[in-house]
Protein backbone atom coordinates (compact mmCIF):
# COMPACT_ATOMS: atom_id res chain seq x y z
CA UNK A 479 0.00 0.00 0.00
CA UNK A 480 1.31 3.45 -0.94
CA UNK A 481 1.37 6.36 1.44
CA UNK A 482 -1.16 8.16 -0.76
CA UNK A 483 -3.58 5.24 -0.44
CA UNK A 484 -3.33 5.33 3.33
CA UNK A 485 -4.09 9.04 3.21
CA UNK A 486 -7.14 8.56 0.98
CA UNK A 487 -8.48 5.75 3.16
CA UNK A 488 -7.97 7.80 6.33
CA UNK A 489 -9.74 10.74 4.73
CA UNK A 490 -12.67 8.52 3.70
CA UNK A 491 -12.94 7.08 7.20
CA UNK A 492 -12.89 10.60 8.66
CA UNK A 493 -15.68 11.68 6.29
CA UNK A 494 -17.76 8.63 7.25
CA UNK A 495 -17.35 9.42 10.94
CA UNK A 496 -18.31 13.03 10.29
CA UNK A 497 -21.47 11.89 8.49
CA UNK A 498 -22.36 9.53 11.31
CA UNK A 499 -21.88 12.34 13.78
CA UNK A 500 -24.08 14.65 11.70
CA UNK A 501 -26.73 11.97 11.44
CA UNK A 502 -26.84 11.36 15.16
CA UNK A 503 -26.55 15.07 15.85
CA UNK A 504 -29.79 15.71 14.02
CA UNK A 505 -31.54 12.80 15.65
CA UNK A 506 -33.67 15.03 17.85
CA UNK A 507 -37.35 14.42 17.28
CA UNK A 508 -39.62 17.28 16.28
CA UNK A 509 -43.02 15.72 16.88
CA UNK A 510 -44.68 12.65 18.33
CA UNK A 511 -47.55 10.59 17.03
CA UNK A 512 -50.09 9.06 19.37
CA UNK A 513 -51.65 5.72 18.45
CA UNK A 514 -54.40 3.71 20.10
CA UNK A 515 -55.18 0.28 18.66
CA UNK A 516 -52.81 1.04 15.75
CA UNK A 517 -55.03 4.01 14.88
CA UNK A 518 -53.39 7.40 14.78
CA UNK A 519 -55.10 9.69 17.26
CA UNK A 520 -52.99 12.78 17.34
CA UNK A 521 -49.74 14.54 16.51
CA UNK A 522 -48.04 16.65 19.14
CA UNK A 523 -45.11 18.96 18.50
CA UNK A 524 -42.20 18.79 20.90
CA UNK A 525 -41.58 22.54 20.77
CA UNK A 526 -44.99 23.24 22.28
CA UNK A 527 -45.72 22.33 25.89
CA UNK A 528 -48.97 20.44 26.27
CA UNK A 529 -50.79 18.08 28.58
CA UNK A 530 -53.47 15.89 27.07
CA UNK A 531 -55.34 12.81 28.18
CA UNK A 532 -56.19 10.03 25.71
CA UNK A 533 -58.83 7.46 26.45
CA UNK A 534 -58.86 4.01 24.91
CA UNK A 535 -61.97 1.93 24.27
CA UNK A 536 -61.64 -0.12 27.45
CA UNK A 537 -61.60 2.98 29.65
CA UNK A 538 -57.83 3.19 29.79
CA UNK A 539 -56.41 6.65 30.26
CA UNK A 540 -52.95 7.98 29.45
CA UNK A 541 -51.98 11.55 30.05
CA UNK A 542 -49.26 12.72 27.68
CA UNK A 543 -47.11 15.70 28.59
CA UNK A 544 -44.74 17.61 26.33
CA UNK A 545 -42.30 19.77 28.21
CA UNK A 546 -38.84 21.09 27.34
CA UNK A 547 -38.96 19.30 23.96
CA UNK A 548 -39.52 15.94 25.62
CA UNK A 549 -42.61 13.78 25.62
CA UNK A 550 -43.69 11.48 28.42
CA UNK A 551 -46.68 9.83 30.07
CA UNK A 552 -47.24 11.36 33.50
CA UNK A 553 -50.46 9.57 34.37
CA UNK A 554 -52.05 6.28 33.35
CA UNK A 555 -54.63 4.04 34.97
CA UNK A 556 -53.01 0.86 33.65
CA UNK A 557 -51.89 -1.82 36.09
CA UNK A 558 -48.22 -2.13 35.15
CA UNK A 559 -47.34 1.57 34.80
CA UNK A 560 -44.67 0.70 32.23
CA UNK A 561 -45.64 3.72 30.12
CA UNK A 562 -44.98 6.09 33.03
CA UNK A 563 -41.72 4.34 33.92
CA UNK A 564 -40.53 4.64 30.30
CA UNK A 565 -39.69 8.23 31.11
CA UNK A 566 -39.00 11.15 28.80
CA UNK A 567 -38.39 10.63 25.08
CA UNK A 568 -37.06 13.08 22.54
CA UNK A 569 -35.08 11.16 19.92
CA UNK A 570 -36.44 10.01 16.57
CA UNK A 571 -37.68 6.45 16.74
CA UNK A 572 -38.10 6.36 20.50
CA UNK A 573 -41.40 4.96 21.69
CA UNK A 574 -43.53 4.78 24.80
CA UNK A 575 -45.85 1.79 24.95
CA UNK A 576 -48.78 1.08 27.20
CA UNK A 577 -49.61 -2.50 26.30
CA UNK A 578 -52.77 -2.84 28.48
CA UNK A 579 -54.30 0.17 26.67
CA UNK A 580 -52.80 -0.62 23.25
CA UNK A 581 -51.44 2.91 23.47
CA UNK A 582 -48.28 4.07 21.72
CA UNK A 583 -46.31 7.29 21.44
CA UNK A 584 -43.66 7.45 18.73
CA UNK A 585 -41.16 10.27 18.31
CA UNK A 586 -40.39 11.44 14.77
Ligand SMILES: [Zn+2]
Nearest residue numbers: 554556561576
Ligand atom coordinates in the same frame (compact mmCIF):
# COMPACT_ATOMS: atom_id res chain seq x y z
ZN1 LIG B 1 -49.46 2.00 30.87
